[in-house]
């Protein structure tokens with residue numbers, strides 16, 4: 081018995097956080113155990129790595145290696161055990177974020193990221209990826225109203241335009257597991273699309 085592994089992606093400011101909590105509630109109401117977690121992070125060690133990645137200046141390859149080190153600890157210590165007992169895992173970002181941010185955003189070759197993906201995940205991919213998509217300019221306006229920016233949130237609009245294109249490329253390559261959510265609308269409009277994506281799968 082394996083539970084379902086669902087990841088949530090999108091550029092900073094896409095507004096995914098509140099929908100993850102709402103979907104957790106929705107799945108619980110249908111009688112399933114749910115684990116809500118995030119990357120980088122999700123275990124004590126990975127949360128410490130997150131602090132470094134979001135705050136300390138570092139070169140891009142170091143950044144990539146640290147997010148994958150965090151991912152390995154998170155998979156082994158949290159995600160895989162939860163899936164093995166049949167829980168639904170809802171994870172705020174996963175490897176598609178590495179392709180989008182360190183790859184498309186910062187310019188690392190996808191092949192190098194793909195090698196780490198294979199090494200660290202041993203073939204395990206999310207069952208469903210809900211991608212909150214919106215133009216970089218709209219996301220920038222939303223971020224301006226939010227809190228103190230971290231190392232990624234300080235990047236300019238061109239960076240987030242590249243990150244968005246990186247997600248679009250991953251969505252094309254992994255068309256079966258990706259669902260694109262048009263995130264420009266109101267929270268209620270976005271939520272309706274999230275529920276539709278979950279219902280279509282028929283897992284809960």
Ligand code: TYD
Pocket residue numbers: 092097119120147172173174175177178179181182232233
């Ligand atoms: P985010 O998930 O947006 O959390 P919060 O809502 O608390 O800001 O922040 C995580 C940041 O980490 C985000 O800017 C993207 C970045 N990131 C990467 O660059 N690579 C990765 O592989 C992952 C998982 C995240």
